[in-house]
Amino acid sequence: EQIHRFKGLNYLEKSLEKELNIRKVIIVPGNSDEDELILKDIGKATSNYIVDKLEKNSIIGITGGTTMAQVAEEMPVYKKKSDLLVLPARGGLGENVETQANNIAAKLAQKLCGNYKLLHVPDNLSEEAMEALLSVKEIKEVVDIMRNINMLVFGIGRADIMASRRHFSDDVVKHLCENRAVAESFGHYFNTKGKIIWETNTIGISLSDFKNIKTIIGVASGENKAEAIISICRLKEDMTLITDEGAAKKILNIV
């Protein structure tokens, strides 16, 4: 029965790669909308994949969120010191400390026995504040390293949910609604076609940085994120998506 199920998931993965037109899809069984424990499996599958793709001097960028928090949580502890470096992919302090990118980056680095850098920068900066922060030596240093990120592991959110989690103003919410934003990743909001609608004003990787990163791993589960996943997969063909059966089946019905 298990082999049959495995074969079924394999078929789903191939179908989703074709449908979304991306390089690789990994699917874990179940639907995290119905069973929260599935997020743990997503964390495990992602941490295995990260370890598989690590290179000697990997510079890993990671975003915040509950999914990324599980990735760091499920990463096994390595004892052999490595030169790899983990950074938060973008500023923004998020809703609570456990799901902040800084915290997740530090935890992941410790588990992998590597190094980390933190970025203490809030979301929604004014132009002046941004310029001032970029002239601070410690921040400039992290920003420069960020340009060399060669592996990005990121969460994918629904635009509406992320807008309310981040307490956006009515004007921004209206703009996102009117332009039919469906997805959010690394502070950028996109419509179903993957067209950018808005981005938060903070320091970190931009859409053009994203397009130039060698190893891109997007992670999101639950059928409620189907549309958001479709949108983000339009950004780059050469990416890997790690998702669950719930999201995969929903996508294959609606693409």
Ligand code: BG6
């Ligand atoms: C945020 C990331 O913290 O988590 C976002 O910065 C991402 O880019 C979001 O969309 C996803 O959150 P979750 O909790 O659904 O994994």
